Amino acid sequence: MATGARLAAAGADAMPAEVQDESAFPPLPVFFAFIMMAFGMFMAILDIQIVSASLGQIQAGLAASADEISWVQTSYLVAEVVMIPLSGFLSRALSIRWLFVFSCAGFTLASLLCALSTSIGEMIAARALQGFVGGAMIPTVYAASFLMFGRKRQTGVTVTVSFIVTLAPTLGPALGGWITSVLSWHWLFLINIIPGILISFGVATLVKLDAPNLPLLKKIDLLGLVALAATCGGAVFVLEEGARYQWFEDRTVLTMACVALCAALLLWWRVTTAEEPIVSFRPLGNLNFLGGSLMGAVFGIGLYGLVYLYPLYLARIAGLSSGQIGNTVFVTGLFMALGAPIAGWVSQRIDVRVMACIGFLLLATSTWMTHYIDIEWRFNELVLPQALRGLGIMCCIVSVSVMSFGTLPNPLIKDATGLFTLFRNVGGAIGIAIINTIVLERFNHHYSRLGEATNPGRAEIVERYDMMTGLAAARGMPDPEGFALRALANEVNRQALVMSYADAFWVLSLLFVAFSVVPLFLKKPGTFADAQEVH
Template identity: 50%
Template sequence: MSSASDIAGPSSFPASNVSPETLQWIGVTPRQLAGFIAMVFGMFMAILDIQIVSASLSEIQAGLSASADEIPWVQTAYLIAEVIMIPLSGFLARALSTRVLFLSAAIGFTAASALCATATTIDQMIVYRALQGFIGGGMIPSVFAVAFSLFPPSKRNVVSPIIGLVATLAPTVGPTVGGYLTNSFSWHWLFLVNIIPGILVSISVYFLVDFDKPDHSLFKRFDFIGLGSMAVFLGSLEYVLEEGPRYDWFDDTTIATFGVLTVIGAVVFFWRALTARYPIVELRAFRNRNFAFGSAFSFTLGIGLYGLTYIYPVYLAQVRGYDALMIGETMFVTGVAMFLTAPIAGRLSQFLDARVLLMIGFAGFATGTYLTTAITSDWDFWELFVPQILRGCSLMLCMVPINNLSLGTLPTDQLKNASGLFNLTRNLGGAVGLAMINTVLNKRLDLHLERLHESVSWGRDVALDQLSKMQQSVSQALPDGDLAAMKQLSMLVRKQANVMSFADLFLLLTVLFAGAALLTLMMAKPSDVPARTGGH
């Protein structure tokens, strides 16, 4: 394979405005750098669209006349399709080349976004969102693979924070961007906003990206059984994780059926991956100790990234009664913290052992969630300010060393495939985290309701005094004051039980992140990697 410097060397792009010192410091040509930046923007769009609809589902539901059971599929369809494409992208990048894969994904993603904006029924929206997620999933791993194959190891302290910031900032600011667009314009702009950037990214990739050559011979030995089993495995798993908490898991026949399909698909997929001569996804990267541990930490980071992005809006909506824009404004703190921490994390990675930096990041996560275990029904922006700052800083302090430790020491020929697996673990971590979060919230809510109902029972002086005060306050305004007071007391009890379940969840997450911080000691200290040239 030709090196990137041979394919897109200085002669292929005017470098008169770039000093030799700058070219030497960057380690790549201006054309390569511009192409990489275009790819980063494409990845940002694909990841942003995971969460951009989360704060606007009620508006989409009203616009499409969808039921409460149907509307979650606007997000679920995207996630299921994306997790299937992400590991497949490694094969496609080798077979088609990075340029063709990314260009096709950028064009397809832009077209699918336009289709989503034109949807008039929930069925159309689900199909278009699945198409958008599947195509967009091809852009995400490609950026990671190019970053670690194109740039020399000495520049990873600059490149890794950039892709880490994009990968974590996009889903974090998703609710903020979505809430603003929906409140200012309409929900259609959640998708229309992708059109112009998508066209620009497509044009830029076409003219600037030329990092490797395709190997079309791979299609002659394409593993269709592996692809089918992977689709069944990951698609069914994502469905079970997304819908399980809503329908009481395997008590529901549909969930149980997809659970069986998950097991069957997993068995066939891993059998093909381990025995086929040319498997659709190669698992040999997991032989690398740091990649295996790094993928596990990426899974945990997915819980912190997607899980906490979900928890805070749920609390603010259910307990505080915030609308989409108010939630977005509150959540914006995390995005600012991440943006400011990215260059600091890059600098620290030059001086600190990556394992130490990773430990500090997970310890920051644990500290933030521990502070939130004291949550009450009165918490709003300022009470959540410090925990959100800790979360934003910790995301960047974790992402940079996880990227470097996991992908930085792999051979170049494994990077495309390993990048897909690495990004898949983060998304699966988010899916498992959301399922765990919803299950814990539901179970602890039932438990606390039962305990509070015992406390707020007839004959308890405190309960009777509170009920009497409520009756006096509403009897003057409402004819049926006693019934209204009983409803108010019931709502108050449920609200407090809800808050207590959030506190329990934050304690569980504290234990999880603290455990991850300790496990960072299990990773091996990476040895110095010989400098790569161009695409190698």
């Protein structure tokens, strides 16, 4: 307890003078600087998903193969997940201010390189650079919010940051599809240039939070850094590529899994023995932060996994364009915007543990409703599930953030924000891997069962076949019988695919229900201004 008190006092001493009086609103330049940092974070998160709706156009423009184009996404995610935990050490060495400035400026430069890419190799390298340097913006904004606004105002700030964190990946596919259809895929990256320059100069000028500790760079654990990169990068690679290549049946996936496992053991050794560890796991000693981070990982599945699954269904089954898909999934973003002020108001009036339970149950209800999906579902059928998902997302992210950080002392915040973001992003990667695995496995099952049912001995199959043959003959097609067989096979394929999507929604609903009880086992955090002891 005494140690916790000393840490809390040290954290208070480290705060800039202008935020020591938490009853007053921060100076206007400080508030404006935070808005700029938040917008920079929005750009970094948006770039994860904004490309997803336009991969086909990028593939055509760069003459890339189907396997190569997937690395436009994978390279970004692998590089980003390495920087996120590293940001804690770098923010202590460089300060939050300069780490954010270097991150935003590097992200802007990498965006320009992406737009100027003329080959798939150049694009992959530029996207990796973009993900690595941009990855520091997300955790530094979380940390800056504590130092700029203090803990008494943290709930309101958390609502704002949480809304940005969740809105960006929701709007990404819609915005990306619109930009590509109106302009070209190059503008997916060029739109970052001017805001990135303005934000970099603005934050460098206005933000004065903590002082850099440059001698800390001389103590950097290079072996630990290599282990961190191999652990995080290897794990994300396995999660991103595993389902496509039948997991460990593929030698590359198996090799990367072994590398990640060995690197994780090396990283743990360096964290426990190095004079200045490259990443600190001390925040995980706080039960609320550990539980909140695990819930954040499951929440990441609901955020990134469903952002992936909905457009997948709308493109493959409904056959909608990227613009139409954007209009459909925009419902979630709309209800997130409506739910943000409600979530902030509710979080200050009820136990946030109850609020977290409600959020996960809303997500479970949304996915449970969607597990009845069929090939006819379009905008109208998806409105209510998406509305519940939007409200559930806001309830979850706000309450989970309050539970995670509400009892942490200030000196642990910089490392904790990186770990919290890492858990959420890795959770998203796990969610997409789970979805892909379920879809692949269950598709084969359903296709086999439907194939058995689609036999020429059934009267309704013969009737459908004759009708398609007659239709093809009436249109003057050269091979009416072949057309009818292909049409039947395509129908079986669509039905099997939509049934596999339904199975994925069902599994996710069970997962959300299971984690809805986790908050009940955590300590009631109260507000951000409560006791600062390390528990």
